[in-house]
Amino acid sequence: MQCDYHDRGLCRSCTLIDQPYALQLAQKTAGVRELLAGRGADTRELEWLEPVPSAEAGFRNKAKMVVAGSAGRPTLGILDPRGRGIDLRHCPLYPISVARALESVARFTGELRLLPYDVPKGRGELKHILLTVSPDDELMLRFVLRSDRQLPRIRENLGRLQDELPGLRVVSANFQPEHKAVLEGSDEVMLTEQDSLLMRVNDIPLRLRTRSFFQTNTRVAAALYRRAAVWADRISPSRVLDLYCGVGGFALHLSAPDRRVLGVEVSRGAVAAARQAAADLGLAGRGPGSARFEVGDATAWDAPLGGAPDGGDRPVEAADLVVVNPPRRGLGAELSARLERSEARDLIYSSCNARSLARDLAAMPSWRAVEGQVLDMFPHTGHYEVAMRLERR
Numbered sequence: 101m102q103c104d105y106h107d108r109g110l111c112r113s114c115t116l117i118d119q120p121y122a123l124q125l126a127q128k129t130a131g132v133r134e135l136l137a138g139r140g141a142d143t144r145e146l147e148w149l150e151p152v153p154s155a156e157a158g159f160r161n162k163a164k165m166v167v168a169g170s171a172g173r174p175t176l177g178i179l180d181p182r183g184r185g186i187d188l189r190h191c192p193l194y195p196i197s198v199a200r201a202l203e204s205v206a207r208f209t210g211e212l213r214l215l216p217y218d219v220p221k222g223r224g225e226l227k228h229i230l231l232t233v234s235p236d237d238e239l240m241l242r243f244v245l246r247s248d249r250q251l252p253r254i255r256e257n258l259g260r261l262q263d264e265l266p267g268l269r270v271v272s273a274n275f276q277p278e279h280k281a282v283l284e285g286s287d288e289v290m291l292t293e294q295d296s297l298l299m300r301v302n303d304i305p306l307r308l309r310t311r312s313f314f315q316t317n318t319r320v321a322a323a324l325y326r327r328a329a330v331w332a333d334r335i336s337p338s339r340v341l342d343l344y345c346g347v348g349g350f351a352l353h354l355s356a357p358d359r360r361v362l363g364v365e366v367s368r369g370a371v372a373a374a375r376q377a378a379a380d381l382g383l384a385g386r387g388p389g390s391a392r393f394e395v396g397d398a399t400a401w402d403a404p405l406g407g408a409p410d411g412g413d414r415p416v417e418a419a420d421l422v423v424v425n426p427p428r429r430g431l432g433a434e435l436s437a438r439l440e441r442s443e444a445r446d447l448i449y450s451s452c453n454a455r456s457l458a459r460d461l462a463a464m465p466s467w468r469a470v471e472g473q474v475l476d477m478f479p480h481t482g483h484y485e486v487a488m489r490l491e492r493r
Contacts, residue, residue: 101156101480103192110186111178114193114480121156121479128484129474135454136461143469146488152323152475157192159479161318163202164283165189165229171213176206176229183220193480197237201265205229205241208261212253217246222279225250230274230284232297232308235318240270240297242310244284246277255291269294272310284311296373302326304352305380307373313346315485317477324475324487325353328423328448331471331489332356335446337420338388343398343435344425348374350450351391354423355383361391362419364401371395398426399435421446430456436463447490452477454486461490468493 101121105111116124129151136143165176168185177188189202209226217224228244243254251273262268271292276285288310296307299314301322308314315321332340332354342351345363347370355361361383365371374393378384383391394401422444424431430453431439439447440463447467451457461469471489478484 101192105186105188105191111188111191113178115482117480121153124479125151125153125476128476128482131482132454132474132484132486136458143472146469147471149327149471149473152320152327152473154317154320154476154479156479158195159317159319160193160195160198161233161314162316163191163194163198163229163231165202165231167209167216167226167229168218169216171215172210174206174209174214174216174226176202179219183218185216195233195237197239197267198231198233201231201233201239201241201268202229204261204264205231208257208264212250212257214250214253227276228283232314234297234299234308236267236298236300238267238269238297239265240308240310241268242272242274242284242288244274244276246275248273248275248289251289258291270297270310274310296376299347301349302353304349305377306347306349306352307377308347309369309373312367312370312373315349315477320475320477320485321349324450324477324485325349327473327475327487328450329353331448332421335421337446339419340421340423341419341444342423342425343401344427345374345393345423346370346425348377348391348393350423350425350448351393352377352381352383354421355381355389355391357389360386360388363391363393364396364398365393366395366397368395398424399432418443420444421448423448423450425450426456428453428456431460433463436460440464440466445492449488449490451486451488452483454484457486457488464490466493467491 167174169175175185175187177186190199214226215224217227225246230242232240273289274284275287296309299306299308340354340361342363345351345365351361351363371393378391467490469490473487475485
């Protein structure tokens with residue numbers, strides 16, 4: 101992929117961009133396999149499926165832009181080592197719809213003379229612009245501000261931006277008052293009636309709220325969910341537990357008429373979005389064919405799964421299939437130990453860090469890795485997603 105920003109030395113985020121994409125994917129796949137084999141994970145019987153490639157450009161569904169420059173001429177992008185703005189609104193990683201929307205947002209903030217936050221001086225108001233695009237080219241826009249001082253001006257003039265961007269569905273203002281490298285704060289105000297973005301993935305109507313996690317590469321995420329669904333259909337479980345379920349991507353793809361699916365997630369907003377999507381699909385309830393979602397810490401979740409054949413509740417350890425999609429740090433010792441002693445016979449592990457994956461597998465010796473696949477969620481970088489199916493020895 102050719103990138104003017106990289107060629108001019110303005111941005112070096114895509115560390116592998118000078119390599120042909122086929123070579124990137126081959127080396128990434130080989131590196132993951134070597135890393136797992138060399139860190140104590142038993143992968144002797146593991147069958148590696150063909151890796152899932154990404155589009156080389158236009159694949160990112162979310163732009164996280166630092167705002168700098170001046171009130172009348174803002175930059176949206178990154179900061180150089182001296183804290184000055186480098187404008188990246190035409191980065192080729194983003195779809196054309198995102199680039200066009202960023203142009204409109206930059207013009208909007210400039211016309212309102214919203215003062216960008218000056219990191220070296222620690223003053224200003226507008227810190228970040230966070231923009232997400234759905235598969236239907238609908239948009240979610242979040243203004244990250246130091247305070248609510250400029251909120252009335254944004255609210256009063258928002259209609260102009262909505263007229264210019266007909267696909268703009270969700271707009272919010274997030275407040276991050278501290279002078280530190282944190283993307284967003286804990287307080288958020290909705291500026292539109294609609295509070296979630298419809299992310300239609302494999303015909304599953306996922307709902308994304310403002311502070312919920314979603315995979316950055318929608319097409320590759322769709323392949324990840326399809327892979328998990330194929331594995332689940334082969335396993336044919338009656339009870340599925342999805343830990344770190346987010347907005348329900350895995351759980352809703354794994355739902356079936358004869359299954360009970362439970363998703364657990366610490367984010368209340370994500371759980372609310374997952375419940376809405378389940379209701380849209382007619383999956384609400386507790387009986388066979390249901391998908392329900394609960395707020396909780398995945399590492400310590402110990403509530404009943406529900407709907408046992410004898411009419412009573414059974415503990416989560418009685419799930420036939422467990423799905424985990426932890427952050428980069430992995431499952432950790434506590435959850436690995438619980439999975440090791442659980443009654444589950446099958447496990448699907450989605451990981452963005454082969455090092456923590458290998459550590460977790462080493463802590464669960466009764467599990468055998470049988471199938472794995474590298475999915476290139478992050479082209480031109482050393483990052484990846486690994487999906488793995490495990491079963492009891």
